[in-house]
Amino acid sequence: MFYIKxxxxxxxxxxxxxTDENKDAIVAELKKExxxxxxxxxxxxxxDQDHFGGIELLDDEMPIRNFYVVKNQAVKDTDTDSFTRYCELRDDADxxxxxxxxxxxxxxxxxxxTRDTSGISVLWxxxxxxxxxxxxxxxxxGDSYNNTSAVIRYKLENGASVMWLxxxxxxxxxKIEDHIKLEKTTIVFASHHGRESGKIPDSWLEKLDPQIIVIGEAPSRHLNYYTGYxxxxxxxxxxxxxxxxxxxVHFYVSNSTYVGPSKLNNESRTTFPNYIGTLEVEVEYTLDA
Structure with a gap:
Protein backbone atom coordinates (compact mmCIF):
# COMPACT_ATOMS: atom_id res chain seq x y z
CA MET A 1 0.00 0.00 0.00
CA PHE A 2 1.33 3.40 -1.01
CA TYR A 3 0.13 6.95 -0.73
CA ILE A 4 1.26 10.24 -2.22
CA LYS A 5 0.64 13.51 -0.40
CA THR A 19 -5.75 -6.55 8.11
CA ASP A 20 -7.36 -6.48 11.54
CA GLU A 21 -3.85 -6.00 12.98
CA ASN A 22 -2.78 -2.97 10.90
CA LYS A 23 -6.02 -1.31 9.79
CA ASP A 24 -6.47 1.11 12.68
CA ALA A 25 -2.97 2.58 12.45
CA ILE A 26 -2.97 2.81 8.65
CA VAL A 27 -6.45 4.32 8.32
CA ALA A 28 -5.65 6.85 11.04
CA GLU A 29 -2.49 7.86 9.17
CA LEU A 30 -4.37 8.16 5.87
CA LYS A 31 -7.06 10.32 7.45
CA LYS A 32 -4.48 12.59 9.03
CA GLU A 33 -2.33 12.98 5.92
CA ASP A 48 -5.42 -9.60 -6.69
CA GLN A 49 -6.46 -9.98 -3.05
CA ASP A 50 -3.16 -8.64 -1.72
CA HIS A 51 -3.65 -5.44 -3.74
CA PHE A 52 -7.20 -4.68 -2.56
CA GLY A 53 -7.29 -6.61 0.73
CA GLY A 54 -9.34 -4.78 3.34
CA ILE A 55 -10.65 -2.23 0.88
CA GLU A 56 -14.05 -2.52 2.56
CA LEU A 57 -12.45 -1.40 5.83
CA LEU A 58 -10.91 1.62 4.11
CA ASP A 59 -14.08 2.45 2.19
CA ASP A 60 -16.16 2.35 5.38
CA GLU A 61 -13.80 4.75 7.17
CA MET A 62 -12.75 6.93 4.20
CA PRO A 63 -15.44 6.60 1.52
CA ILE A 64 -13.78 6.06 -1.87
CA ARG A 65 -15.35 8.43 -4.39
CA ASN A 66 -12.66 8.18 -7.10
CA PHE A 67 -11.78 4.56 -7.86
CA TYR A 68 -9.21 4.16 -10.64
CA VAL A 69 -9.10 0.66 -12.08
CA VAL A 70 -8.30 -1.28 -15.25
CA LYS A 71 -11.67 -2.28 -16.70
CA ASN A 72 -12.27 -5.97 -16.09
CA GLN A 73 -14.80 -8.59 -15.07
CA ALA A 74 -12.51 -10.69 -12.89
CA VAL A 75 -13.97 -13.70 -11.10
CA LYS A 76 -12.74 -15.55 -8.01
CA ASP A 77 -13.30 -19.03 -6.65
CA THR A 78 -14.20 -17.40 -3.33
CA ASP A 79 -15.86 -14.00 -3.07
CA THR A 80 -14.22 -12.40 -0.05
CA ASP A 81 -15.65 -9.25 1.54
CA SER A 82 -12.78 -7.35 -0.05
CA PHE A 83 -13.45 -8.71 -3.54
CA THR A 84 -17.17 -7.99 -3.20
CA ARG A 85 -16.41 -4.36 -2.32
CA TYR A 86 -13.81 -4.15 -5.09
CA CYS A 87 -16.45 -5.25 -7.61
CA GLU A 88 -18.98 -2.75 -6.26
CA LEU A 89 -16.49 0.10 -6.68
CA ARG A 90 -15.28 -1.17 -10.05
CA ASP A 91 -18.80 -1.33 -11.46
CA ASP A 92 -20.07 1.94 -9.96
CA ALA A 93 -20.60 4.38 -12.83
CA ASP A 94 -20.28 7.37 -10.50
CA THR A 114 -9.25 25.06 -9.48
CA ARG A 115 -6.21 22.91 -8.66
CA ASP A 116 -2.95 21.67 -10.14
CA THR A 117 -2.29 18.23 -11.59
CA SER A 118 -1.12 15.38 -9.36
CA GLY A 119 1.69 14.42 -11.75
CA ILE A 120 0.42 10.88 -12.32
CA SER A 121 0.43 9.20 -15.73
CA VAL A 122 -0.75 5.76 -16.83
CA LEU A 123 1.72 3.99 -19.14
CA TRP A 124 -0.13 0.67 -19.41
CA GLY A 142 -10.11 -16.64 -12.88
CA ASP A 143 -6.84 -18.11 -14.15
CA SER A 144 -4.41 -15.23 -13.52
CA TYR A 145 -4.61 -11.53 -12.71
CA ASN A 146 -0.97 -10.41 -12.72
CA ASN A 147 -0.62 -9.32 -16.32
CA THR A 148 -3.66 -7.05 -16.22
CA SER A 149 -1.62 -4.77 -13.92
CA ALA A 150 -1.46 -1.07 -14.68
CA VAL A 151 1.90 0.69 -14.91
CA ILE A 152 1.69 3.98 -13.01
CA ARG A 153 4.31 6.77 -13.05
CA TYR A 154 4.47 9.77 -10.74
CA LYS A 155 6.69 12.77 -11.54
CA LEU A 156 7.46 15.66 -9.23
CA GLU A 157 8.25 18.85 -11.11
CA ASN A 158 12.02 19.42 -10.92
CA GLY A 159 12.28 16.31 -8.78
CA ALA A 160 12.04 12.56 -8.58
CA SER A 161 9.92 10.17 -10.62
CA VAL A 162 8.50 6.91 -9.26
CA MET A 163 7.07 3.86 -11.05
CA TRP A 164 4.73 1.09 -9.92
CA LEU A 165 4.42 -2.10 -12.00
CA LYS A 175 6.36 -9.01 -24.92
CA ILE A 176 5.08 -5.45 -24.47
CA GLU A 177 8.39 -3.57 -24.37
CA ASP A 178 7.90 -2.00 -27.81
CA HIS A 179 4.39 -0.84 -26.83
CA ILE A 180 5.14 1.09 -23.64
CA LYS A 181 7.07 4.31 -23.15
CA LEU A 182 10.01 3.64 -20.84
CA GLU A 183 12.16 6.55 -19.74
CA LYS A 184 14.61 7.23 -16.97
CA THR A 185 12.83 6.91 -13.63
CA THR A 186 14.36 7.70 -10.26
CA ILE A 187 12.71 5.03 -8.11
CA VAL A 188 11.11 1.82 -9.36
CA PHE A 189 9.06 -0.57 -7.24
CA ALA A 190 10.05 -4.06 -8.38
CA SER A 191 7.19 -5.97 -9.96
CA HIS A 192 5.42 -8.78 -8.08
CA HIS A 193 6.86 -7.67 -4.73
CA GLY A 194 10.40 -8.30 -5.98
CA ARG A 195 9.85 -11.94 -6.91
CA GLU A 196 12.04 -13.63 -9.52
CA SER A 197 8.84 -14.29 -11.50
CA GLY A 198 8.41 -10.52 -11.88
CA LYS A 199 12.06 -9.69 -12.55
CA ILE A 200 12.15 -6.48 -14.57
CA PRO A 201 13.88 -7.38 -17.86
CA ASP A 202 17.37 -6.01 -18.40
CA SER A 203 16.14 -4.26 -21.55
CA TRP A 204 13.58 -2.37 -19.43
CA LEU A 205 16.15 -1.53 -16.78
CA GLU A 206 18.47 -0.08 -19.42
CA LYS A 207 15.76 2.42 -20.35
CA LEU A 208 14.47 3.07 -16.84
CA ASP A 209 18.01 3.41 -15.43
CA PRO A 210 16.66 3.56 -11.86
CA GLN A 211 18.73 5.06 -9.06
CA ILE A 212 16.82 3.00 -6.47
CA ILE A 213 14.85 -0.25 -6.82
CA VAL A 214 12.47 -1.00 -3.95
CA ILE A 215 12.10 -4.74 -3.39
CA GLY A 216 8.86 -5.76 -1.72
CA GLU A 217 7.91 -8.14 1.04
CA ALA A 218 7.79 -11.46 -0.80
CA PRO A 219 9.55 -14.35 1.01
CA SER A 220 13.31 -13.93 0.68
CA ARG A 221 13.73 -17.26 -1.14
CA HIS A 222 11.57 -15.93 -4.01
CA LEU A 223 13.27 -12.54 -4.42
CA ASN A 224 15.52 -11.24 -7.17
CA TYR A 225 18.00 -8.80 -5.62
CA TYR A 226 18.88 -6.86 -8.80
CA THR A 227 22.64 -7.15 -8.62
CA GLY A 228 24.40 -3.94 -9.58
CA TYR A 229 21.56 -1.61 -8.51
CA VAL A 249 14.63 12.45 -2.05
CA HIS A 250 15.11 12.02 1.70
CA PHE A 251 14.47 8.44 2.86
CA TYR A 252 13.14 7.26 6.22
CA VAL A 253 12.22 3.70 7.28
CA SER A 254 10.42 2.11 10.22
CA ASN A 255 13.33 -0.21 11.13
CA SER A 256 15.70 1.89 13.20
CA THR A 257 18.64 -0.48 12.57
CA TYR A 258 18.34 -0.56 8.78
CA VAL A 259 21.33 0.72 6.82
CA GLY A 260 20.44 2.43 3.54
CA PRO A 261 22.09 2.09 0.11
CA SER A 262 25.70 3.23 -0.04
CA LYS A 263 25.08 6.03 -2.54
CA LEU A 264 22.72 7.95 -0.27
CA ASN A 265 24.18 11.13 1.21
CA ASN A 266 23.88 12.02 4.88
CA GLU A 267 22.11 15.36 5.31
CA SER A 268 21.03 14.66 8.90
CA ARG A 269 17.33 15.10 8.16
CA THR A 270 14.83 14.93 11.02
CA THR A 271 11.42 15.44 9.40
CA PHE A 272 10.50 11.84 10.28
CA PRO A 273 12.14 9.16 12.47
CA ASN A 274 14.87 6.82 11.23
CA TYR A 275 16.43 8.84 8.43
CA ILE A 276 18.70 6.66 6.28
CA GLY A 277 20.00 9.13 3.69
CA THR A 278 19.33 11.45 0.76
CA LEU A 279 19.34 10.71 -2.96
CA GLU A 280 20.44 13.35 -5.46
CA VAL A 281 18.03 13.06 -8.39
CA GLU A 282 19.75 12.58 -11.75
CA VAL A 283 18.61 14.41 -14.88
CA GLU A 284 15.92 12.44 -16.71
CA TYR A 285 16.01 11.47 -20.38
CA THR A 286 14.30 9.16 -22.84
CA LEU A 287 16.34 6.33 -24.38
CA ASP A 288 14.98 5.38 -27.79
CA ALA A 289 14.65 1.69 -28.54
Missing amino acids: HNSDNFTIIDCNL SASKSITRFICTHP KAFYIHKGCKRKWMNLGDD PDTNNADFKEALADCEV GDLETEFME QKITQNRAGDIIMECVEGK
Missing part, protein backbone atom coordinates in the same frame (compact mmCIF):
# COMPACT_ATOMS: atom_id res chain seq x y z
CA HIS A 6 0.93 15.85 -3.38
CA ASN A 7 2.10 19.45 -3.31
CA SER A 8 -1.19 20.22 -5.08
CA ASP A 9 -4.69 19.69 -3.67
CA ASN A 10 -4.47 15.94 -4.39
CA PHE A 11 -4.01 12.78 -2.34
CA THR A 12 -3.43 9.41 -4.03
CA ILE A 13 -3.60 5.90 -2.59
CA ILE A 14 -2.21 3.00 -4.66
CA ASP A 15 -3.42 -0.48 -3.66
CA CYS A 16 -4.01 -1.72 -0.11
CA ASN A 17 -3.69 -4.83 2.02
CA LEU A 18 -5.33 -4.00 5.33
CA SER A 34 -5.26 13.53 3.54
CA ALA A 35 -7.19 15.92 5.78
CA SER A 36 -5.99 19.05 3.97
CA LYS A 37 -6.72 17.68 0.48
CA SER A 38 -9.98 18.09 -1.44
CA ILE A 39 -9.36 15.31 -3.97
CA THR A 40 -8.51 11.75 -2.89
CA ARG A 41 -8.21 8.94 -5.43
CA PHE A 42 -7.62 5.21 -5.00
CA ILE A 43 -5.73 3.42 -7.78
CA CYS A 44 -6.02 -0.37 -7.81
CA THR A 45 -3.32 -1.81 -10.06
CA HIS A 46 -5.04 -5.19 -10.57
CA PRO A 47 -7.63 -7.50 -8.97
CA LYS A 95 -17.09 6.25 -8.72
CA ALA A 96 -15.09 4.19 -11.22
CA PHE A 97 -12.67 5.66 -13.75
CA TYR A 98 -11.19 3.10 -16.11
CA ILE A 99 -7.49 3.72 -16.60
CA HIS A 100 -5.49 2.87 -19.70
CA LYS A 101 -2.37 3.96 -21.53
CA GLY A 102 -2.34 7.72 -22.02
CA CYS A 103 -5.67 8.42 -20.31
CA LYS A 104 -6.37 11.97 -19.14
CA ARG A 105 -8.40 13.16 -16.17
CA LYS A 106 -8.74 16.13 -13.89
CA TRP A 107 -6.80 16.33 -11.67
CA MET A 108 -4.74 13.22 -12.13
CA ASN A 109 -2.74 14.73 -14.99
CA LEU A 110 -4.78 17.74 -16.07
CA GLY A 111 -4.67 20.92 -14.04
CA ASP A 112 -6.96 23.96 -14.21
CA ASP A 113 -7.74 27.13 -12.29
CA PRO A 125 -2.41 -1.12 -20.31
CA ASP A 126 -2.97 -0.57 -24.00
CA THR A 127 -6.45 -2.08 -24.13
CA ASN A 128 -6.09 -2.75 -27.88
CA ASN A 129 -2.89 -4.75 -27.44
CA ALA A 130 -3.25 -8.46 -28.24
CA ASP A 131 -1.10 -9.59 -25.31
CA PHE A 132 -3.14 -7.49 -22.90
CA LYS A 133 -6.39 -8.87 -24.32
CA GLU A 134 -5.10 -12.39 -23.70
CA ALA A 135 -4.14 -11.50 -20.12
CA LEU A 136 -7.57 -9.93 -19.56
CA ALA A 137 -9.28 -13.07 -20.86
CA ASP A 138 -7.28 -15.16 -18.34
CA CYS A 139 -8.32 -12.75 -15.59
CA GLU A 140 -11.98 -12.99 -16.49
CA VAL A 141 -12.04 -16.78 -16.15
CA GLY A 166 1.85 -4.08 -10.04
CA ASP A 167 2.51 -7.80 -10.47
CA LEU A 168 3.55 -7.88 -14.13
CA GLU A 169 5.49 -11.03 -14.98
CA THR A 170 8.87 -11.03 -16.72
CA GLU A 171 7.78 -12.79 -19.91
CA PHE A 172 4.84 -10.42 -20.32
CA MET A 173 7.02 -7.35 -19.84
CA GLU A 174 9.32 -8.64 -22.57
CA GLN A 230 21.05 0.42 -5.35
CA LYS A 231 18.16 -1.18 -3.45
CA ILE A 232 15.89 -0.81 -0.45
CA THR A 233 14.44 -4.13 0.69
CA GLN A 234 11.16 -3.86 2.58
CA ASN A 235 11.64 -7.17 4.36
CA ARG A 236 14.43 -5.45 6.31
CA ALA A 237 13.58 -1.75 6.04
CA GLY A 238 9.88 -1.99 6.91
CA ASP A 239 7.69 0.99 6.01
CA ILE A 240 9.36 3.61 3.80
CA ILE A 241 8.78 7.36 3.67
CA MET A 242 10.17 9.29 0.71
CA GLU A 243 10.32 13.02 1.31
CA CYS A 244 10.48 14.33 -2.27
CA VAL A 245 11.76 17.87 -2.74
CA GLU A 246 13.32 19.71 -5.66
CA GLY A 247 16.26 17.65 -6.88
CA LYS A 248 16.35 15.30 -3.89
Whole structure:
Protein backbone atom coordinates (compact mmCIF):
# COMPACT_ATOMS: atom_id res chain seq x y z
CA MET A 1 0.00 0.00 0.00
CA PHE A 2 1.33 3.40 -1.01
CA TYR A 3 0.13 6.95 -0.73
CA ILE A 4 1.26 10.24 -2.22
CA LYS A 5 0.64 13.51 -0.40
CA HIS A 6 0.93 15.85 -3.38
CA ASN A 7 2.10 19.45 -3.31
CA SER A 8 -1.19 20.22 -5.08
CA ASP A 9 -4.69 19.69 -3.67
CA ASN A 10 -4.47 15.94 -4.39
CA PHE A 11 -4.01 12.78 -2.34
CA THR A 12 -3.43 9.41 -4.03
CA ILE A 13 -3.60 5.90 -2.59
CA ILE A 14 -2.21 3.00 -4.66
CA ASP A 15 -3.42 -0.48 -3.66
CA CYS A 16 -4.01 -1.72 -0.11
CA ASN A 17 -3.69 -4.83 2.02
CA LEU A 18 -5.33 -4.00 5.33
CA THR A 19 -5.75 -6.55 8.11
CA ASP A 20 -7.36 -6.48 11.54
CA GLU A 21 -3.85 -6.00 12.98
CA ASN A 22 -2.78 -2.97 10.90
CA LYS A 23 -6.02 -1.31 9.79
CA ASP A 24 -6.47 1.11 12.68
CA ALA A 25 -2.97 2.58 12.45
CA ILE A 26 -2.97 2.81 8.65
CA VAL A 27 -6.45 4.32 8.32
CA ALA A 28 -5.65 6.85 11.04
CA GLU A 29 -2.49 7.86 9.17
CA LEU A 30 -4.37 8.16 5.87
CA LYS A 31 -7.06 10.32 7.45
CA LYS A 32 -4.48 12.59 9.03
CA GLU A 33 -2.33 12.98 5.92
CA SER A 34 -5.26 13.53 3.54
CA ALA A 35 -7.19 15.92 5.78
CA SER A 36 -5.99 19.05 3.97
CA LYS A 37 -6.72 17.68 0.48
CA SER A 38 -9.98 18.09 -1.44
CA ILE A 39 -9.36 15.31 -3.97
CA THR A 40 -8.51 11.75 -2.89
CA ARG A 41 -8.21 8.94 -5.43
CA PHE A 42 -7.62 5.21 -5.00
CA ILE A 43 -5.73 3.42 -7.78
CA CYS A 44 -6.02 -0.37 -7.81
CA THR A 45 -3.32 -1.81 -10.06
CA HIS A 46 -5.04 -5.19 -10.57
CA PRO A 47 -7.63 -7.50 -8.97
CA ASP A 48 -5.42 -9.60 -6.69
CA GLN A 49 -6.46 -9.98 -3.05
CA ASP A 50 -3.16 -8.64 -1.72
CA HIS A 51 -3.65 -5.44 -3.74
CA PHE A 52 -7.20 -4.68 -2.56
CA GLY A 53 -7.29 -6.61 0.73
CA GLY A 54 -9.34 -4.78 3.34
CA ILE A 55 -10.65 -2.23 0.88
CA GLU A 56 -14.05 -2.52 2.56
CA LEU A 57 -12.45 -1.40 5.83
CA LEU A 58 -10.91 1.62 4.11
CA ASP A 59 -14.08 2.45 2.19
CA ASP A 60 -16.16 2.35 5.38
CA GLU A 61 -13.80 4.75 7.17
CA MET A 62 -12.75 6.93 4.20
CA PRO A 63 -15.44 6.60 1.52
CA ILE A 64 -13.78 6.06 -1.87
CA ARG A 65 -15.35 8.43 -4.39
CA ASN A 66 -12.66 8.18 -7.10
CA PHE A 67 -11.78 4.56 -7.86
CA TYR A 68 -9.21 4.16 -10.64
CA VAL A 69 -9.10 0.66 -12.08
CA VAL A 70 -8.30 -1.28 -15.25
CA LYS A 71 -11.67 -2.28 -16.70
CA ASN A 72 -12.27 -5.97 -16.09
CA GLN A 73 -14.80 -8.59 -15.07
CA ALA A 74 -12.51 -10.69 -12.89
CA VAL A 75 -13.97 -13.70 -11.10
CA LYS A 76 -12.74 -15.55 -8.01
CA ASP A 77 -13.30 -19.03 -6.65
CA THR A 78 -14.20 -17.40 -3.33
CA ASP A 79 -15.86 -14.00 -3.07
CA THR A 80 -14.22 -12.40 -0.05
CA ASP A 81 -15.65 -9.25 1.54
CA SER A 82 -12.78 -7.35 -0.05
CA PHE A 83 -13.45 -8.71 -3.54
CA THR A 84 -17.17 -7.99 -3.20
CA ARG A 85 -16.41 -4.36 -2.32
CA TYR A 86 -13.81 -4.15 -5.09
CA CYS A 87 -16.45 -5.25 -7.61
CA GLU A 88 -18.98 -2.75 -6.26
CA LEU A 89 -16.49 0.10 -6.68
CA ARG A 90 -15.28 -1.17 -10.05
CA ASP A 91 -18.80 -1.33 -11.46
CA ASP A 92 -20.07 1.94 -9.96
CA ALA A 93 -20.60 4.38 -12.83
CA ASP A 94 -20.28 7.37 -10.50
CA LYS A 95 -17.09 6.25 -8.72
CA ALA A 96 -15.09 4.19 -11.22
CA PHE A 97 -12.67 5.66 -13.75
CA TYR A 98 -11.19 3.10 -16.11
CA ILE A 99 -7.49 3.72 -16.60
CA HIS A 100 -5.49 2.87 -19.70
CA LYS A 101 -2.37 3.96 -21.53
CA GLY A 102 -2.34 7.72 -22.02
CA CYS A 103 -5.67 8.42 -20.31
CA LYS A 104 -6.37 11.97 -19.14
CA ARG A 105 -8.40 13.16 -16.17
CA LYS A 106 -8.74 16.13 -13.89
CA TRP A 107 -6.80 16.33 -11.67
CA MET A 108 -4.74 13.22 -12.13
CA ASN A 109 -2.74 14.73 -14.99
CA LEU A 110 -4.78 17.74 -16.07
CA GLY A 111 -4.67 20.92 -14.04
CA ASP A 112 -6.96 23.96 -14.21
CA ASP A 113 -7.74 27.13 -12.29
CA THR A 114 -9.25 25.06 -9.48
CA ARG A 115 -6.21 22.91 -8.66
CA ASP A 116 -2.95 21.67 -10.14
CA THR A 117 -2.29 18.23 -11.59
CA SER A 118 -1.12 15.38 -9.36
CA GLY A 119 1.69 14.42 -11.75
CA ILE A 120 0.42 10.88 -12.32
CA SER A 121 0.43 9.20 -15.73
CA VAL A 122 -0.75 5.76 -16.83
CA LEU A 123 1.72 3.99 -19.14
CA TRP A 124 -0.13 0.67 -19.41
CA PRO A 125 -2.41 -1.12 -20.31
CA ASP A 126 -2.97 -0.57 -24.00
CA THR A 127 -6.45 -2.08 -24.13
CA ASN A 128 -6.09 -2.75 -27.88
CA ASN A 129 -2.89 -4.75 -27.44
CA ALA A 130 -3.25 -8.46 -28.24
CA ASP A 131 -1.10 -9.59 -25.31
CA PHE A 132 -3.14 -7.49 -22.90
CA LYS A 133 -6.39 -8.87 -24.32
CA GLU A 134 -5.10 -12.39 -23.70
CA ALA A 135 -4.14 -11.50 -20.12
CA LEU A 136 -7.57 -9.93 -19.56
CA ALA A 137 -9.28 -13.07 -20.86
CA ASP A 138 -7.28 -15.16 -18.34
CA CYS A 139 -8.32 -12.75 -15.59
CA GLU A 140 -11.98 -12.99 -16.49
CA VAL A 141 -12.04 -16.78 -16.15
CA GLY A 142 -10.11 -16.64 -12.88
CA ASP A 143 -6.84 -18.11 -14.15
CA SER A 144 -4.41 -15.23 -13.52
CA TYR A 145 -4.61 -11.53 -12.71
CA ASN A 146 -0.97 -10.41 -12.72
CA ASN A 147 -0.62 -9.32 -16.32
CA THR A 148 -3.66 -7.05 -16.22
CA SER A 149 -1.62 -4.77 -13.92
CA ALA A 150 -1.46 -1.07 -14.68
CA VAL A 151 1.90 0.69 -14.91
CA ILE A 152 1.69 3.98 -13.01
CA ARG A 153 4.31 6.77 -13.05
CA TYR A 154 4.47 9.77 -10.74
CA LYS A 155 6.69 12.77 -11.54
CA LEU A 156 7.46 15.66 -9.23
CA GLU A 157 8.25 18.85 -11.11
CA ASN A 158 12.02 19.42 -10.92
CA GLY A 159 12.28 16.31 -8.78
CA ALA A 160 12.04 12.56 -8.58
CA SER A 161 9.92 10.17 -10.62
CA VAL A 162 8.50 6.91 -9.26
CA MET A 163 7.07 3.86 -11.05
CA TRP A 164 4.73 1.09 -9.92
CA LEU A 165 4.42 -2.10 -12.00
CA GLY A 166 1.85 -4.08 -10.04
CA ASP A 167 2.51 -7.80 -10.47
CA LEU A 168 3.55 -7.88 -14.13
CA GLU A 169 5.49 -11.03 -14.98
CA THR A 170 8.87 -11.03 -16.72
CA GLU A 171 7.78 -12.79 -19.91
CA PHE A 172 4.84 -10.42 -20.32
CA MET A 173 7.02 -7.35 -19.84
CA GLU A 174 9.32 -8.64 -22.57
CA LYS A 175 6.36 -9.01 -24.92
CA ILE A 176 5.08 -5.45 -24.47
CA GLU A 177 8.39 -3.57 -24.37
CA ASP A 178 7.90 -2.00 -27.81
CA HIS A 179 4.39 -0.84 -26.83
CA ILE A 180 5.14 1.09 -23.64
CA LYS A 181 7.07 4.31 -23.15
CA LEU A 182 10.01 3.64 -20.84
CA GLU A 183 12.16 6.55 -19.74
CA LYS A 184 14.61 7.23 -16.97
CA THR A 185 12.83 6.91 -13.63
CA THR A 186 14.36 7.70 -10.26
CA ILE A 187 12.71 5.03 -8.11
CA VAL A 188 11.11 1.82 -9.36
CA PHE A 189 9.06 -0.57 -7.24
CA ALA A 190 10.05 -4.06 -8.38
CA SER A 191 7.19 -5.97 -9.96
CA HIS A 192 5.42 -8.78 -8.08
CA HIS A 193 6.86 -7.67 -4.73
CA GLY A 194 10.40 -8.30 -5.98
CA ARG A 195 9.85 -11.94 -6.91
CA GLU A 196 12.04 -13.63 -9.52
CA SER A 197 8.84 -14.29 -11.50
CA GLY A 198 8.41 -10.52 -11.88
CA LYS A 199 12.06 -9.69 -12.55
CA ILE A 200 12.15 -6.48 -14.57
CA PRO A 201 13.88 -7.38 -17.86
CA ASP A 202 17.37 -6.01 -18.40
CA SER A 203 16.14 -4.26 -21.55
CA TRP A 204 13.58 -2.37 -19.43
CA LEU A 205 16.15 -1.53 -16.78
CA GLU A 206 18.47 -0.08 -19.42
CA LYS A 207 15.76 2.42 -20.35
CA LEU A 208 14.47 3.07 -16.84
CA ASP A 209 18.01 3.41 -15.43
CA PRO A 210 16.66 3.56 -11.86
CA GLN A 211 18.73 5.06 -9.06
CA ILE A 212 16.82 3.00 -6.47
CA ILE A 213 14.85 -0.25 -6.82
CA VAL A 214 12.47 -1.00 -3.95
CA ILE A 215 12.10 -4.74 -3.39
CA GLY A 216 8.86 -5.76 -1.72
CA GLU A 217 7.91 -8.14 1.04
CA ALA A 218 7.79 -11.46 -0.80
CA PRO A 219 9.55 -14.35 1.01
CA SER A 220 13.31 -13.93 0.68
CA ARG A 221 13.73 -17.26 -1.14
CA HIS A 222 11.57 -15.93 -4.01
CA LEU A 223 13.27 -12.54 -4.42
CA ASN A 224 15.52 -11.24 -7.17
CA TYR A 225 18.00 -8.80 -5.62
CA TYR A 226 18.88 -6.86 -8.80
CA THR A 227 22.64 -7.15 -8.62
CA GLY A 228 24.40 -3.94 -9.58
CA TYR A 229 21.56 -1.61 -8.51
CA GLN A 230 21.05 0.42 -5.35
CA LYS A 231 18.16 -1.18 -3.45
CA ILE A 232 15.89 -0.81 -0.45
CA THR A 233 14.44 -4.13 0.69
CA GLN A 234 11.16 -3.86 2.58
CA ASN A 235 11.64 -7.17 4.36
CA ARG A 236 14.43 -5.45 6.31
CA ALA A 237 13.58 -1.75 6.04
CA GLY A 238 9.88 -1.99 6.91
CA ASP A 239 7.69 0.99 6.01
CA ILE A 240 9.36 3.61 3.80
CA ILE A 241 8.78 7.36 3.67
CA MET A 242 10.17 9.29 0.71
CA GLU A 243 10.32 13.02 1.31
CA CYS A 244 10.48 14.33 -2.27
CA VAL A 245 11.76 17.87 -2.74
CA GLU A 246 13.32 19.71 -5.66
CA GLY A 247 16.26 17.65 -6.88
CA LYS A 248 16.35 15.30 -3.89
CA VAL A 249 14.63 12.45 -2.05
CA HIS A 250 15.11 12.02 1.70
CA PHE A 251 14.47 8.44 2.86
CA TYR A 252 13.14 7.26 6.22
CA VAL A 253 12.22 3.70 7.28
CA SER A 254 10.42 2.11 10.22
CA ASN A 255 13.33 -0.21 11.13
CA SER A 256 15.70 1.89 13.20
CA THR A 257 18.64 -0.48 12.57
CA TYR A 258 18.34 -0.56 8.78
CA VAL A 259 21.33 0.72 6.82
CA GLY A 260 20.44 2.43 3.54
CA PRO A 261 22.09 2.09 0.11
CA SER A 262 25.70 3.23 -0.04
CA LYS A 263 25.08 6.03 -2.54
CA LEU A 264 22.72 7.95 -0.27
CA ASN A 265 24.18 11.13 1.21
CA ASN A 266 23.88 12.02 4.88
CA GLU A 267 22.11 15.36 5.31
CA SER A 268 21.03 14.66 8.90
CA ARG A 269 17.33 15.10 8.16
CA THR A 270 14.83 14.93 11.02
CA THR A 271 11.42 15.44 9.40
CA PHE A 272 10.50 11.84 10.28
CA PRO A 273 12.14 9.16 12.47
CA ASN A 274 14.87 6.82 11.23
CA TYR A 275 16.43 8.84 8.43
CA ILE A 276 18.70 6.66 6.28
CA GLY A 277 20.00 9.13 3.69
CA THR A 278 19.33 11.45 0.76
CA LEU A 279 19.34 10.71 -2.96
CA GLU A 280 20.44 13.35 -5.46
CA VAL A 281 18.03 13.06 -8.39
CA GLU A 282 19.75 12.58 -11.75
CA VAL A 283 18.61 14.41 -14.88
CA GLU A 284 15.92 12.44 -16.71
CA TYR A 285 16.01 11.47 -20.38
CA THR A 286 14.30 9.16 -22.84
CA LEU A 287 16.34 6.33 -24.38
CA ASP A 288 14.98 5.38 -27.79
CA ALA A 289 14.65 1.69 -28.54
